[in-house]
Amino acid sequence: MSKHHPRIRLRKPNGVPIACDALSINFYMRHPHRELAPGLVRSFELYRHAMGGHVLGQYMEETGNWAELDDSGWERLHRETLDDPFPYYDLREMTGEESFYRIDYRGPLFVAPEEEPDRVCAVSFWLPTEYLEEHGPGQVRELALELAAPLPFCSGHAGFAFNTEHDLLYAKPELRKLCFLHPGMDAPRISTLSMELGTKVRSASWLTFLGQPVLGEFGGASGLRARLRSPDITVQELEGERVVVTLGSWPEAGEDGRMPPSYRELARVLEPWLFHERYLVDSTLTPEELRRWERRLLD
Structure with a gap:
């Protein structure tokens, strides 16, 4: 399988960007926001430092307006993250029409996780694929591990993705076609x-x-390793009874619907715990098309 990813720059007829190829790093946490807020602030700062100073120039306030994310803006954002029990953030770079650098965060609408068993705190860190080309996959992986360290995640994932607004992927036929051509590219709807x-x-x-609890269902890192045979798969233990599973040295986008065997092997091991979207909000996909895409690494 080629290590080269497709170059995607889709625009509307009027030139407005629709989607581009990107890398996304995502974590999901079954904790009240107040418990993970200090770690979230730490991860924000790690991303900010790694990307360089003021690459993120604006963020959306609760009013729906965009505010400047200068030094005082970051201080305000940190205070809100620590004090607001239910925050909701979109952080973007300020130059140009496309946001190659982004942080998206959705805090839960619960005080205790048992009140809403399906809700999680979710955060996504976005990078342009040019960052991978310049710095290499080793540095991207280390960044993902640094971002993960302060966060009490239940699960997470990192790899190629379509950088687009959450509802556009399902509404645009050209994007739907690319989804099936490149099954290694995700479309996380945070x-x-x-x-x-x-x-x-x-x-x-x-x-x-x-x-x-998923890692515990395998019997920990050793139990998970025992189920994985491919030499391209590594299981690294992290603090707090957590692991990161790495599939090869480079991320893969896939070609003509095909992916390296290690992806299918891991998907089959994880199959009992894989997520299936239940509600097709703002989508032109049929339920059958959605299931086919969700099972693209299994069937």
Whole structure:
């Protein structure tokens, strides 16, 4: 399988961007926001430092307006993250029409996880694929591990993805076609996942992060290793009874619907815990098409 990813730059006839190829790093946490807020602030700062200073220039306030994310803006954002029990963030770079650098966060609408068993705190960190080309996959993997360290995740994943607004992927035929051509490219809809994922696992990805309770169902890291045979799969233990599963040295986008065997092997091992979207909000996909896409690494 080629290590080269497709170059995707889709635009509307008027030039407005629709989607581009990207890398996304995502984590899902079954904790009240107040418990994970200090770690979230730490991860925000790690991303900010790694990407360089003021690459994120604006964020959306609760009013729906965009505010400047200068030094004072970051201080305000940190205070809100620590003080607001139900925050909701979109952080973007400020230059140009396309946001190659992004952080999206959805806090839960619960005080205690048992009140809403499917809701999670969800965070996504986005990078342009040019970052991978310049710095290499080793540095991207290390960044993902640094971002993960302060967060009490149940699960997470990192790899190629379509950088687009959450509802456009299902509404645009050209994007739907690309989904099936490149099954290694995800389309994480963070708003949907924050409401529905619970303790399920999103997918088998280049980097798949597993915590509790799923890792415990395998009998820990050693039990998970015993089920995985491919030499391209490594299981690294992390602090707090968590692991990251890595599929090869480079992320893969896939070609003509095909992926390396290690992706299918991990997907089959995770199958009992894989997430299936229940509600097709703002989607032109039929339920059958959605299931076929969700099972693209299994069938």
